[in-house]
Amino acid sequence: MSLEVTAGARGWRWSSAAGVVLMLLALKARAEAPAAANSTPAPAPASGLEWKDVPNDAGHAVELDWKPSPDEAHPGVVATYVLERGPAPGGPWSVVDSTTGGSTTKVDPTLDRGVSYFYRVITVGPGGRTPALSVTGPVVATSQWFNTTRWSVLVLMFLFFAFVLWYIWSAQSGKKPFVRRIPGIDAIEEAIGRATEMGRPVLYVPGIQDIDEIQTVQGLIILESVAKMTARYQTPITVPVAYPIPFTIAEEMVRSGYLHAGRPEQYDPNSVRFVSPEQFAYVAALTGIMLRDRPAAHIFMGSFYAESLLLAETGFSTGAIQVAGTANVHQLPFFVVACDYTLIGEELYAASAYLSGEPRLVGGLKGADMMKVLIILMVLIGCILETLNLHGFTQWMATQ
Amino acid sequence: MKREIPLMATAVIGIFMILSFFVPHQLVSVPADFLQTSAVIVVAFGYVLGGANALRINFDAIYKRREGWPYKIVLVAGLLTMVTVGAIEGRGFQGEHTRFTWIYNSVYSPMQSTMFALLAFYIASAAFRAFRIRTLEAALLAVAALIVMIGRVPIGDWLTHALPAPYRLSALQEWIMDNPQNSAKRAILIGAALGVMATGLRVILGLERSYLSGED
Numbered sequence: 001m002s003l004e005v006t007a008g009a010r011g012w013r014w015s016s017a018a019g020v021v022l023m024l025l026a027l028k029a030r031a032e033a034p035a036a037a038n039s040t041p042a043p044a045p046a047s048g049l050e051w052k053d054v055p056n057d058a059g060h061a062v063e064l065d066w067k068p069s070p071d072e073a074h075p076g077v078v079a080t081y082v083l084e085r086g087p088a089p090g091g092p093w094s095v096v097d098s099t100t101g102g103s104t105t106k107v108d109p110t111l112d113r114g115v116s117y118f119y120r121v122i123t124v125g126p127g128g129r130t131p132a133l134s135v136t137g138p139v140v141a142t143s144q145w146f147n148t149t150r151w152s153v154l155v156l157m158f159l160f161f162a163f164v165l166w167y168i169w170s171a172q173s174g175k176k177p178f179v180r181r182i183p184g185i186d187a188i189e190e191a192i193g194r195a196t197e198m199g200r201p202v203l204y205v206p207g208i209q210d211i212d213e214i215q216t217v218q219g220l221i222i223l224e225s226v227a228k229m230t231a232r233y234q235t236p237i238t239v240p241v242a243y244p245i246p247f248t249i250a251e252e253m254v255r256s257g258y259l260h261a262g263r264p265e266q267y268d269p270n271s272v273r274f275v276s277p278e279q280f281a282y283v284a285a286l287t288g289i290m291l292r293d294r295p296a297a298h299i300f301m302g303s304f305y306a307e308s309l310l311l312a313e314t315g316f317s318t319g320a321i322q323v324a325g326t327a328n329v330h331q332l333p334f335f336v337v338a339c340d341y342t343l344i345g346e347e348l349y350a351a352s353a354y355l356s357g358e359p360r361l362v363g364g365l366k367g368a369d370m371m372k373v374l375i376i377l378m379v380l381i382g383c384i385l386e387t388l389n390l391h392g393f394t395q396w397m398a399t400q
Numbered sequence: 401m402k403r404e405i406p407l408m409a410t411a412v413i414g415i416f417m418i419l420s421f422f423v424p425h426q427l428v429s430v431p432a433d434f435l436q437t438s439a440v441i442v443v444a445f446g447y448v449l450g451g452a453n454a455l456r457i458n459f460d461a462i463y464k465r466r467e468g469w470p471y472k473i474v475l476v477a478g479l480l481t482m483v484t485v486g487a488i489e490g491r492g493f494q495g496e497h498t499r500f501t502w503i504y505n506s507v508y509s510p511m512q513s514t515m516f517a518l519l520a521f522y523i524a525s526a527a528f529r530a531f532r533i534r535t536l537e538a539a540l541l542a543v544a545a546l547i548v549m550i551g552r553v554p555i556g557d558w559l560t561h562a563l564p565a566p567y568r569l570s571a572l573q574e575w576i577m578d579n580p581q582n583s584a585k586r587a588i589l590i591g592a593a594l595g596v597m598a599t600g601l602r603v604i605l606g607l608e609r610s611y612l613s614g615e616d
Contacts, residue, residue, distance in 0.1 A: 058429040113426060143425045150422050157418075160594070164601055212439070214596045221599075221608060244446030247453065270457050274450035278508070280515035292468055306519060313522040327592035329585050337530040345588040349595025352608065360607050368594045375590060 042128035043071040043078045046104075046121045049136040056150075056400060059113035059143030064136075065105045069123045072101060082122040082129075083108065089118050089135050101125075111141040149400040159374065164367030171363035179362055184323055184341035185354050191297035191321040191340075192229045201236040202226070203295035205311065206250060207302020207326070208282055210243040215327055218349055219302030220249050222325075225355040226299060227257025231266060238289060239272045242282045247274040283307045287314045300324040300339070301348065304331045312338030325351060407606045414604035454479065544580075548573045 048067035064083060071077040078101035084093040085108070096108050096119075111117060118137030123130045171177060195202045204226055206219035223239065230237040239254060241247040251272045258267040275285045287310065290298070298315040300308075300322070308324075308331040315322050316338045324335035325343030335342045343351060346368070353361035378397075385393050413435065420432035458472040466472075485500050486493040493500045531542040550556040551573025560568040602608035 056424060058424040058426060143429070145423060145425045147422055147424050154422055157597070160597060161601060164598060168605075168607070210443075214599055217603070218595075218599055243443075244450035245443055247450050248446060270460065272453075273457055274453045278512070280512040281508075283515055284511075288468070288471075306516065309522045309526060310515070310519060313526055327588070327595070329588050332588070333530075334526065337526045346591035346595040349592070349599050361602065364598045364602055364607070368598045371594050372591065 040077060040125065040127040041071075042130050043123045043125040044069045045130045045133045046081055046123050047133060049119060049121050049132065049134055051119065051136055051139045053140075053142050054107060054109075056144055056147040057141075059141045060111050061107055061109040062111060062139055062141050063105065063107050064119055064121075066121050068102070068104050069130075071123075071125070076126065078102075078123055078125045080124045081106075082124055084120050084122060086118050086120075087116070089137060093120065098124075111139075113141055113143060116140055147400070149398065152397045153399055156371075156374075160367070160371045163370040164364050167363035167366040167370075168360050169363075171359035171366075176359045177362055177366040179350075179354060179365060182343070182347055182350065182354055184325065184343040184347060185351050187321075187323050187341040188226060188299060188355075189229055191299065191323055192226070192233055192235060194321055195296035196233040196235045198296040200294055200296035201238050202230050202297045202299065203286075203289060203293075203315075203320075204237055204239045205286065205298070205300045205302070206239065206241060206246060207300075207304055208242045208279060208307060209303040210277075211245040211249065213303045215303035215348065216243075216246050218352065219325075220246060220253055221352040222301050222355065223250060224253040224257045224260075225352065227254040228261045229257075231258040231261035231263045234263070234266065236268065237271050238293065238295065240275045240282070240286055240289060241272065242275060242277050244274060247272065279305065279307055283310050286311055290314050290318050290320070294318055294320075296320055298322045298339075300326070300335070301343070301351070302326065303328055304335075309334040309338060315339075403609070407609065411604050411606060414600065451479070451483075544576055548576055 046066045046069045049064060050066070051062050051064050054061035054063055066081070069078050080098045080100055081103065082098045083096045083106055085096045086093045096110065097106055099106050108119075116138035117140075118135050119139060120132035120135045122132055167177060192202055204223055206223055207213070207216050209216045211217065227237060237254065239250050241250050251269075254272055255264070255267050258264050275282050289295070290311075291314070295318075298311075298320045300311065301324070304311075304324075304326050305328065308326070308328075312322060312324065312335055322339035323341045323343075324339040325348040326332060326335065327345045327348055329345070332342065332344055350365050353365050382394055382397070385391075416428075417432060417435070420428050423429070455476065458476050461472045462469050462476070482500070482503065485503060489495075489498045489500050492498065495501060527545075531538075531545060533539045533542050547569060550559070551569035551571075556569035556573070565571060599608065
């Protein structure tokens with residue numbers, strides 16, 4: 001039986017000494033292991049534990065590999081391998097993770113960067129536990145300066161930004177790009193006009209996610225344009241919000257809309273309401289507003305989940321004109337069925353530029369269109385290369 | 401300066417967070433993690449504002465006896481009860497055997513389940529409208545939906561067991577889900593992802609600045 005120690009320049013003596021001690025302990029433990037009911041012997045230990053730093057990370061992970069126990073050849077003798085970690089070759093040891101018999105690799109993603117650790121692997125079977133004959137260390141996880149699997153994202157991001165900036169510059173120099181008509185966005189003004197004729201309020205819902213969801217940001221940006229219209233038409237607007245930060249921004253947006261419409265005195269501080277971040281409490285409050293206040297127009301813009309159909313169907317039953325927009329693909333069918341108009345995916349992000357009509361914002365849409373052309377070309381190239389059994393391009397596109 | 405400083409902060413932090421996606425080194429990842437966790441503090445203050453707004457609007461409705469005002473009393477009482485019980489329980493108020501958890505599990509959870517259960521009825525009524533065949537597109541939708549719905553239950557294969565395996569309903573529904581459905585879904589996702597990036601870039605560049613306030 002050989003002593004196997006993977007030691008760094010500073011720790012090899014400790015590791016070797018600890019290895020001898022552990023070997024003796026292991027032999028003792030194996031000899032003393034309680035016999036199983038069917039007299040299965042304790043498994044022979046795994047060996048050759050080696051480590052390598054996980055690349056492209058912030059220095060919190062190492063990969064550990066070992067040679068399997070020779071008893072893997074005998075079915076039922078080895079059940080699991082348990083990885084233990086300690087601050088010194090002699091321990092104290094704490095269990096990091098375990099893996100089933102047959103596995104010979106494990107990633108430990110729980111390290112503190114720059115700290116030295118020692119590892120050992122324990123073979124466990126019905127016949128008992130056999131501590132490792134070797135200890136590996138010192139193991140030090142390090143961080144890298146660049147995630148090399150993300151080159152493709154970087155290149156495409158720069159290309160995309162270049163397209164957008166080019167078209168923004170082009171729009172600033174007086175060349176206004178063409179934007180197709182988006183009926184869903186045009187319908188917003190129609191819905192507000194209808195609410196005005198009926199003398200009933202407008203209900204605007206900016207989704208049920210917090211401000212870290214970009215759809216919520218977009219919903220709040222659109223809210224300003226909608227508030228500007230309701231101010232112009234002198235129609236009350238109700239904005240129930242699920243999270244506190246979007247609530248404060250929504251207040252600002254509605255106030256800003258009234259200000260830009262030249263009617264700041266008409267702004268009602270009660271128009272924006274904080275409801276609840278709890279999904280179905282929020283739904284209950286909104287359906288209550290729909291049924292009690294009977295808004296004539298419901299505008300849903302943002303991120304929605306299971307509540308999408310609950311809201312849209314309740315709104316449908318009240319006879320309100322409904323316009324929805326979301327990028328959550330699983331909720332789109334519900335909105336398409338229950339609403340009069342639906343903004344699908346990217347149309348939601350185009351809405352603020354479309355509504356404002358500002359050339360610089362519209363230029364950004366054109367840049368995104370160019371990127372789509374590029375992506376279609378890349379999909380075609382990828383298909384052709386994969387068909388020809390050339391995988392370099394798809395591997396370059398894969399990220400971690 | 402009232403607008404320039406927030407615009408500058410947005411641009412610098414936005415670019416830094418983009419950088420953190422590509423640079424895992426601690427000089428970038430540690431401040432990036434710190435910025436993200438700091439948001440929790442801002443959110444905590446936001447809840448104070450939100451709670452104050454909820455109380456103000458509902459007290460106002462009770463005072464003016466607006467329609468449904470007795471429900472507002474229940475809402476305010478519920479809000480104050482949960483805040484008080486949580487404060488009395490202290491740090492571990494969300495523990496398994498606390499009064500706070502008991503109220504949540506015994507009162508709120510059943511109500512939540514009730515709301516969620518309504519979805520079954522709404523799906524039926526929405527499906528009824530969706531599958532009315534009035535145009536060619538609606539017909540295609542209805543036929544595809546029928547194949548998928550029947551193909552996903554055992555009766556689908558039972559009805560078509562005489563056909564070769566690739567033509568049975570289970571295989572057809574799988575083809576519909578894997579090919580036309582998946583490609584359409586991915587097209588929407590790619591478009592939405594580009595929209596996200598374009599919105600982010602507009603905010604970082606200060607082109608989209610309506611979130612700052614209405615005062616120019």
